[in-house]
Amino acid sequence: MAENTAIYSLRDAVVHFGDPLRPVLHQISLGIPRGQFLTVVGPSGCGKSTLLRVLAGLQSLTGGQLQRLAGANSAASGGGPAAELRAGFVFQQPALLPWRTALQNLRLPLELGADASEDERLLSLLEQVGLSRADAGKRPGQLSGGMQMRLSLARALARDPQVLLLDEPFAAVDDFLRMKLQDSVRALHDARGLTTILVTHNLQEAAYLSDRVVVLQPSPRGIVADFSLERSCLSPAERRRAPEQFEFLQQLSAALFPS
């Protein structure tokens, strides 16, 4: 792994909630280079969401080390996240403030960071995620589930993050919508060179979207496989049908369910 370009670098990371004998994450080492689309898959309880929360700074490590960007060191137990890395986070649910309009929800990250709010940029962000400017004045309650998820994605981009963290964002939506949202996320990654880290239990999603897939098993096993998916450049529709897609799927299944 090229440590010097790694945006995140985990060394022997341990997280436990009270009982050191039953850690959620055990001795996880992982380097994530800038610009990569990395997906973490694994069964329920393998700690993949915890891993993402550690990277976001929402969960501090009980042991080991996390480096954000080169040189930005945060102590194992202190967990004070480095200020210079801006991360956008999309939760399993839209997590919007129902009393704010779409545009006001987009402004929230800027307000909290005391950044100047540029409505023009935020409005164009709405369009980038597949909403229209006419939706800016609507409240979440007036938007469908899919549109709420898109708005949530736009909010994660509002502070122009260097990394986008996605915690099973498409788990609650139907198949059609999931495919559309997947394409939106991949398009954003490609257009901005945005480092993207996705946690999912959907193998097809992992195989379709990622440059690299890490397979996580419940502790103490940890990371049991780490694939780089080399693919020929194809349009999204072709990519879904490409033979390599099935190869990836088989590799992932084999790693998750060894015979």
Next chain:
Amino acid sequence: MSERTGNSPAGVRSSAIRSVADVLVPLLVLAVLLATWQGAVWWWRISPVLLPGPGAVLTAGWKIRVSLLEAVWRTALAALTGLSLSIVLGTLTAFAFSQSAVVRRAFYPYAVLLQTVPIIAIAPIVIVSLGRGFSSVAVVSAILGLFPIITSTTTGLLQVDGMLLDLFRLYRASRWQTLLKLRVPAALPYLISGIRIASGSSIVGAIVGEFFVGDGTPGLGSMIQRKSASLVLSELYATVGVATLLGTVVFGFITVLGETVLRRRFGMSLGGRISGPRSGD
């Protein structure tokens, strides 16, 4: 496949029918009850000294309408003063409770005391410190209204979705920002339903307050006291009826006002819950 939603006309119509039914059905029950009462008085020729019929009560109420209106005005004023006081004090207490588990644990039992201490027991204390009169009545009314507002608002401030709290942590929101931009708006439906319950309590407080700490100026409470002493039952019933009506009107007014403010300004409803995520369509 469309990602848009809207209110279907059928949905609007059925909810309109439901809200009309919400008003009509209880009125129907009232009409049946009054008719039964009147019928019983006629059938068994019950003496008006024992139980006046609704007709006699209405007539008596009309006869004393001027003093009744004056009493309603006085009691309502004391109750609204007390309610405002309990809103201010209750909200501030809830803020303090929401910010520190230690404060909450230390003082919550005393908030419960507000609910359980009988007003008769604290009446002497109120009289000693404020004397008999309007301000004492308002204070008793405030004491009764305080508890529902404290509990309801504290619950609202604390019961914030964990994901939203994570979102605020992610952007390193200060405690103050989290309070103002997340907890307070999320607690609004809870505050309003607290005020709704407190409005009833505050009127009860004002009436009972007039019993124990009033100076005898004509309010609904002192009027009930006088009418029950004079044994003019029809006028007593009329006064009690008007007192009940006052409570209902204030409760209804606050419910409608609260719902409207929540819906128009905040896109929320009084269900006490923030509208959750919907599945994609």
